[in-house]
Amino acid sequence: MYAITLVIQCPDKKGIIADVTSFVYEQKGNIQYIDQYVDRENGAFFMRLQAELDEQLCSYQNFVSLFENQLANGYNMTWSHQPLNYKPKMAVFVSKYDHCLYDLLGRFKSGELGVEIPFILSNHKDLDSIAKAFEIPFFHIPVTKETKATATKQQLALLKEHKVDFVVLARYMQIVPADLIEVYKNKIINIHHSFLPAFPGAKPYHSAFERGVKIIGATSHYVTEELDAGPIIEQGVAQVSHNHSVSQLIAKGRDLEKMVLANAVKHHVEKKVLVYGNKTVIFT
Amino acid sequence: MYAITLVIQCPDKKGIIADVTSFVYEQKGNIQYIDQYVDRENGAFFMRLQAELDEQLCSYQNFVSLFENQLANGYNMTWSHQPLNYKPKMAVFVSKYDHCLYDLLGRFKSGELGVEIPFILSNHKDLDSIAKAFEIPFFHIPVTKETKATATKQQLALLKEHKVDFVVLARYMQIVPADLIEVYKNKIINIHHSFLPAFPGAKPYHSAFERGVKIIGATSHYVTEELDAGPIIEQGVAQVSHNHSVSQLIAKGRDLEKMVLANAVKHHVEKKVLVYGNKTVIFT
């Protein structure tokens, strides 16, 4: 017995749910979860399906190629699949802030995330000791104006060598180069420390303080070339008051950042995030 | 063209989603929304499906009887259906508190609830003028130890006469008689002013104050014979502090009660609530 997760996008068409579910039934599969969504305005169909199958009756490879031929082609699907027990390889990029790193590593060690972490990468040496304490390789690749091109190459080489599936920017204070974004399209998860689109840019807590908002937020999104403008995966908020100084906003925001980033990572790992246009469908 | 909402419960069985969706497809229907849930532990299957069909190709009555014969019987389904544009008849029972009544009637007048309100019923005369202002018939049926049996009969007669589909207890401070519960099983919605199962009974805000909780709640549930123990439809909470007196808790709680009750009513009206055992599946 094995379980497979399918994620599908295609133009909406009458009968598609019946066809997909009947296909699984014909391979003697048992559907465990099925989520679907139709964007009526744009005529777009989205589905996430998890099914249990019998290796003897229909092997994983067989199922995948049958699906491709009998369904995916006809419906013009963009689709992907993953064995249920697969643990994606997640690289973590950091700078000097440690709270998101501690949070991710604590969850990782508790077995909560369902990933492998081949390495942590930073443009600074500060968090090396944390990586050591958690017994994870740490690579220090400084980024300056002069070394930027070389640094990108080194980063790409490391990601390739370790077969990294996706990257998490756990408060990585550098702009990700376009080359890297291209290779990892919708696979680089950032945490921005504001409720986007309010307060994009470098100092959102200062801006929030200036504006006198009563609620602050954090936003996790996929990285695109336009800064802080990628598809939003998860957002969280917390109440604040006049009584909070900028540094108290920052402190309060740390908890938001940790929680929002961790949830975004979990959704991504479980293939619950489908990107279309600049938005996401999240099947939770 | 017409749209139909189906709600299904039955023992889980391989192929059921394929069978149901294929059935709709065969009647030339288009599935607009589909939600399903499987309780693996108890082997129970739940589905809510909304489909658009063509009166010419398959009439509403035809669809329903085909579904009954080809699917419902074989799968041993408990199921129900409703035309999308149907407006259920909702009776509102009140006593002296007016905040939930004002909230429901405001939403009703705004066209937000999707119901008809044939009448408001109360054991007191206090809220008669509100009913008048909103131009809804008001019946005053006092309930005392002596008149209880007669009152129940009068209530049942009114409900029958006006073909009431479901009843909302908008802070109705009386225990609903068993006869009425039996006729309207899982069709009487109550709002309890606490986060059940904490603080059941008559004075939950006083109990919450005594215990020094930091969060208060409200719970909307279907009425069963056991007091405050029916299937929960919706719950809401709000933060409080030592600074709140009992009367401030009550004031803060009013907003919770209004919101939670209104949401429960909307879920019920849209047939998004499925009751099984003493719990609910809510397809939101």
Add this chain to the structure above:
Amino acid sequence: MYAITLVIQCPDKKGIIADVTSFVYEQKGNIQYIDQYVDRENGAFFMRLQAELDEQLCSYQNFVSLFENQLANGYNMTWSHQPLNYKPKMAVFVSKYDHCLYDLLGRFKSGELGVEIPFILSNHKDLDSIAKAFEIPFFHIPVTKETKATATKQQLALLKEHKVDFVVLARYMQIVPADLIEVYKNKIINIHHSFLPAFPGAKPYHSAFERGVKIIGATSHYVTEELDAGPIIEQGVAQVSHNHSVSQLIAKGRDLEKMVLANAVKHHVEKKVLVYGNKTVIFT
């Protein structure tokens, strides 16, 4: 016995709390609530104080003039006062949306708001019947490019005639003229249907939908000449998903708007809002 609420702003100075509280004590007053806040960066002091006094020992007028002479002048205070049982006169401006109006009037009738409502004013006739049902005078003042100047004069005349203390824009879809803002500085409360500063302008729910946010909000603020940029009083948020169409965002947002506006009104009525610069101190 009477109770008085004082609200104070002034430059911060050592000993100010001692001086104010000692002053109340010397007039044989009993402090019931005291809230204070110091903006250290700008050296600004804020206080809200509620005290109970004996008319025989120190009359309201006497207390006020003693305070002015002994404290307010020396500390260079901006301050105001209000008897605890005073019910401010609140005018409500609306256009065609009725949900905030129903909510405010329901709360008003329940005795929750602590105000009088001398009239409702609208640029359309649509909501006249609601005013009638709640037995509140309704004035229809259409606003077109040509009539704008006349309309402003009529509005000002009505506000003056009814001695209105503050104005609530309950989804009033018109830009408030500068003349009116000047007369009612920090006394016109608006509800904006987004989490400002995200999505200012006319169609925030459409913008939120476009951006694919996972949380929507509503913001209540004092009206200033710059649109949607006045001091924020209260904000609220709600979770949404890809599953929400624009019209569902709008529906969900209505509850936010009602709640946020009602809370802002209550804070204002209880003199819990202090404006400084473009921000607010809220003593809750």
Add this chain to the structure above:
Amino acid sequence: MYAITLVIQCPDKKGIIADVTSFVYEQKGNIQYIDQYVDRENGAFFMRLQAELDEQLCSYQNFVSLFENQLANGYNMTWSHQPLNYKPKMAVFVSKYDHCLYDLLGRFKSGELGVEIPFILSNHKDLDSIAKAFEIPFFHIPVTKETKATATKQQLALLKEHKVDFVVLARYMQIVPADLIEVYKNKIINIHHSFLPAFPGAKPYHSAFERGVKIIGATSHYVTEELDAGPIIEQGVAQVSHNHSVSQLIAKGRDLEKMVLANAVKHHVEKKVLVYGNKTVIFT
């Protein structure tokens, strides 16, 4: 210059705020924060005050003894004080669950908690390696029916030896012996994995699942002899649905437990928690 935090409880009396603030002023002190609360029903007064003073004009010791003589005695105060920069010694008790421990240690290393951690103590060896990774001494004291008395003595000896100020039970799955509670009255912080008073006892997530609640919670409280009944410091909640299995409730609850416990610890460290009767006043 030094800063001191005072925490005061006493019977309410007219003029007390004036007296306390004037006292600070007379010692040439500057009040930075002041919070007060009066329980009118029980005539109880509560205050937390943070002031900055000049060592030359009034030493810490001098301030404290003057306060005791001039104010505390006369007003019959229960009071305590702490230098602002004091880092209390916090012992952490754990069993086998690691999520709260990882969270606390991450925050500790980030410098967020403002404590020292002299040791971690457990009745099991499982979490020894985490203590090692964070370079904190770990003591393993097994607790069985037979060894309970000895274990308590060992625990008390360790706490005394390390001059521990307060104890955090980070999912310590043992009942704390009365001897220890007596010595650390209102100084042992527990995290209970439910929204108390709903679901006390050992398996709250299972009970929550059975009851079909739509919201789960976590509660941090001081440990008293009666199980799960001590004064509540902080509570947090999260929405759940029928879709959550017991194990998913447990997973979702972990985040609540971490957050709620961390907030309770911070409040305690900053002396923002005042216990009276079986309730708390929290000055946040």
